[in-house]
Amino acid sequence: MLFHEDTKTITPNAGIANLTFDPDTYKYHFSLSGNIKVGRNVATWSTPMGDYTIEGLNGVLKGTKGTCKNCKACKSSCYVRASYRYPNVIHSQAINAWGLRHAIKKVEADLTEQLENHPKVNIIRINQSGEIENDRQMAMWCRLAIKFPERKFYIYTKMYDIAGKFLDNGDVPPNFTVLFSVWHDVGVKEYEKYSHLPNVKAFVYDDGENMELPTKCYCPAYKIIEKSGKAKMDRSVTCGTCRLCIDSKVPVIACHDH
Numbered sequence: 116m117l118f119h120e121d122t123k124t125i126t127p128n129a130g131i132a133n134l135t136f137d138p139d140t141y142k143y144h145f146s147l148s149g150n151i152k153v154g155r156n157v158a159t160w161s162t163p164m165g166d167y168t169i170e171g172l173n174g175v176l177k178g179t180k181g182t183c184k185n186c187k188a189c190k191s192s193c194y195v196r197a198s199y200r201y202p203n204v205i206h207s208q209a210i211n212a213w214g215l216r217h218a219i220k221k222v223e224a225d226l227t228e229q230l231e232n233h234p235k236v237n238i239i240r241i242n243q244s245g246e247i248e249n250d251r252q253m254a255m256w257c258r259l260a261i262k263f264p265e266r267k268f269y270i271y272t273k274m275y276d277i278a279g280k281f282l283d284n285g286d287v288p289p290n291f292t293v294l295f296s297v298w299h300d301v302g303v304k305e306y307e308k309y310s311h312l313p314n315v316k317a318f319v320y321d322d323g324e325n326m327e328l329p330t331k332c333y334c335p336a337y338k339i340i341e342k343s344g345k346a347k348m349d350r351s352v353t354c355g356t357c358r359l360c361i362d363s364k365v366p367v368i369a370c371h372d373h
């Protein structure tokens with residue numbers, strides 16, 4: 116997988132060009148396979164990271180771009196990049212982006228059906244990779260959370276304006292936690308405007324300098340190794356068991372990685 120920072124494209128490994136996608140028959144779905152970070156019984160939804168154009172996609176997917184906008188500072192070190200060595204990952208994320216952009220009603224119907232059929236899935240992480248692109252998408256996630264009030268939905272976002280609009284209107288239900296991504300002073304003011312709301316949190320990337328939003332609460336999944344000073348993942352911790360970001364009363368959570 117090559118990221119061309121100069122030309123703003125991603126070139127996947129060989130093999131992706133043979134993958135096809137029929138938007139009319141495709142069944143959009145959360146990933147239920149869990150992963151090392153989120154754990155089991157957590158549904159995840161992902162779209163392509165960054166603002167890159169993905170090379171090598173065919174048919175309607177040709178020219179698919181990443182879904183992030185406010186990502187100038189984070190895309191080159193984005194936690195999602197490593198997963199793009201597997202062509203099927205970026206292909207399935209491109210399908211999800213296409214669905215949200217062109218067939219959002221079908222996406223909503225399919226995801227609703229999937230959750231109905233999987234009652235044990237009680238945590239839904241929206242945009243494990245990628246971002247909310249517009250009001251229609253945020254509205255769809257809010258509607259889905261309203262349909263399943265006993266389940267917990269959560270999202271990290273730098274699209275403060277979109278999230279703010281829905282929070283201002285009281286459209287984000289209590290079982291849907293919005294985490295404002297904060298780094299240095301970025302996102303601090305935006306978070307503070309909504310910090311009084313119980314379902315709003317700040318998730319702060321602590322890179323070791325100039326943390327404007329101090330907290331004693333750190334993500335337990337990443338620990339600093341004394342010798343190197345670098346963050347290392349503790350594989351025994353999953354979001355599904357930790358739940359600090361999901362439904363705890365802790366308003367500000369910091370992390371040594373992002």
Ligand code: SF4
Nearest residue numbers: 165183189190193245
């Ligand atoms: S860190 Fe988040 S906003 Fe930045 S490129 Fe990755 S997914 Fe997008």
Ligand code: SF4
Nearest residue numbers: 334336354357359360
């Ligand atoms: S604080 Fe807990 S829920 Fe949040 S990212 Fe870390 S492990 Fe996951």
